[in-house]
Amino acid sequence: MSYVNHYDVVIAGAGIVGASVAWHLAAGGARVAVVDAVGPAAAASGASDGAVSVASKKPGPLARLASASLVYTRDLAAGGVLAGAFHARPSFVFGQGAAELAALDALVSKLHAISGPVHVTGDGPAAQLPCLGPGVERLITLEGEGHMPGHKAVRAYLSAPGITPIWPAPIQGFDIDDAGVTLHLPDRRLRAGHLVAALGTRTTDLFPRLPILPRAGQLFVTDRGVPDLLPGSLTAAAYLVAKTEASDAVPLPPVVVDPLTTGQFLIGSSREPHADPNRVDFATLRQLMARAVSALPALAERRIIRAFAGIRAAVADSLPVVGPLPGESRVTLATGFEGDGICLSALMGRELARMVRGLPLTQGIAADLALLSPARFTDARQEAWG
Ligand SMILES: Cc1cc2nc3c(=O)[nH]c(=O)nc-3n(C[C@H](O)[C@H](O)[C@H](O)COP(=O)(O)OP(=O)(O)OC[C@H]3O[C@@H](n4cnc5c(N)ncnc54)[C@H](O)[C@@H]3O)c2cc1C
Incomplete structure (x- = not known):
């Protein structure tokens, strides 16, 4: 088999993370190929909610990186590559009962401590928003966050000149030598630096x-409703607890309602320990829908037109895996973004492109990025990387 093509960098995976890295590298003049087994946004990136949210991040490195990524995403959307993909909108977080009200207190303290791009602009009873119903005891209003459907961002990034798309092409393996990397595709081999x-x-x-665990999430979409009924996303505090503490300590469905620009509502999302994107569980959907209706009664008039599941890539320590493969400077890993990959993708693309080009990482976030290094899995290292 002869070698065809030679690229500076091959990106394996046309999800939002791979697409963002490709765009940043191509913008710096690199010749880039993006290879995907199926096509763009074929996996989690095409089956996600799309919240670019700091509020939903665990305090610490993840919340700080999400803050930096939100700021950078807004920059890329201001007339740049993400102009048609990201839109800013308020976020509303609601609670009912002692456990959720305590989670709302923790949210306010966390955002105050981060002192970042997201601000609490309202905190009080549901009456702040006339469309809300009896399921909302207290409502926190946040300004600064936004929404970005994964498939729109992937399309925007991959339309840049200098990127060669290659799909459907499942990568079957790779070899590394002193001069580069050879990827094994079903019908050919690709060489890249x-x-x-x-x-x-x-x-x-x-x-x-590598300890990546699947976390399925179910979502459903309604038909078109009253436009502008809900001016931003509506998230139950139970969702923040489920996400940041990986626990179901709050015994209420962790619902999120996001109004789409089409007038439809995207409603999600569960966290289930399996990897089957074809499994839709109607009991889970009913629970999420019942809670969504109690918070936003107008949803009772809507019909569900689509239900689907996506699979998140989770890591036991709840941090992504980003950085060079230990002992192999020609291979860089970018995975494990679980429920945060849409939010983190812009920043990760920029910083991964810097890593690949051998440039220093952006000051102020380098220490947090170092915590994501694959080298932390020392026990798995020999066999994982061997
Ligand atoms: C229900 C749900 C809700 C979510 N909500 C949010 C949210 O509100 N905010 C947020 O920030 N994040 C959210 N996420 C998480 C987010 O979607 C993911 O973190 C992100 O999409 C991960 O992107 P990725 O590029 O790392 O991976 P993926 O999008 O999974 O892309 C990986 C790509 O690799 C390709 N591939 C796999 N194996 C091979 C192979 N051997 N050869 C070639 N190609 C291959 C696949 O086809 C796929 O296209 C949600 C996820 C789900 C499931």
Whole structure:
């Protein structure tokens, strides 16, 4: 088999993380190929809610990186590559009962401590928003966050000149030598100076001992309703607890309602320990819908027109895996973004492009990025990377 093509960098995976890295590298003049087994946004990036949210992040490195990514996403949307993909809107977080009200207190303290781009502009009873119903005891209003459908961002990033799309092409393996990396595709081999593996839950196909765990999430979409009924996303505090503490300590459905620009509502999302994107569980959907209706009664008039599931790539320590493969400077990993990949993608694309080009990381976030290094899985290292 002869070698065809030669790229500076091959990106494995056309999800939002791979697409963002590709765009940043191409913008810096690199010749980039993006290879995907199916096509753009075929996995989690095409089946997600799309909240670019700091409020939903665990305090610490993840919240700080999300703040930096939100600011950068807003920059890229201001007449840049993400102009048609990201839109700013308020976020409303609501609670009912002692456990959720305590979670709202924690949210306010966290945002105050971060002192970042997201501000609490309202805190009080549901009456602040006339469309809300009896399921909302207290409502926090946040300004600064936004929404970005994953498929729109992927399309925007990949339309840049200098990026060669290659799909459908499942990568079956790769070899590394002193001069570069050779990717094994079903019908050919690709040569590049560097490989960035952004394969989501399927990272373990090529790096089998990396501790990536599937977390399924179900979402559903309504028909078109009254436009502008809900001016921003509406999130139950239970969702923040489920996400930041990986616990179901709040015994209420962790619902999120996001109004789409089409007038439809996107409603999600569960967290289930399996990897089957074809499994839709109607009991879960009913629970989420019942809570959504009690918070936003007008939803009772809407019909569900689509239900689907996406699979998040989770890591046991709840941090993504970003950085060079230990001992192999020509391979960089970017995976494990669980429920945060849409939010983090802009920043990750910029910083991964800097890593690949051998440039220093952006000051102020380098220490947090170092915590994401694959080198932290020391036990798995030999077999995972061998
Ligand atoms: C229900 C749900 C709700 C979510 N809500 C949010 C949210 O509100 N905000 C947020 O920030 N994040 C959210 N997320 C998380 C977000 O969607 C993911 O973190 C993000 O999409 C991950 O992007 P990725 O590029 O790392 O992986 P993916 O999008 O999974 O992309 C990986 C790509 O690799 C390709 N691939 C796999 N194996 C191979 C192979 N061998 N060869 C070639 N290609 C291969 C796949 O086809 C796929 O296209 C949600 C996720 C789900 C499931």
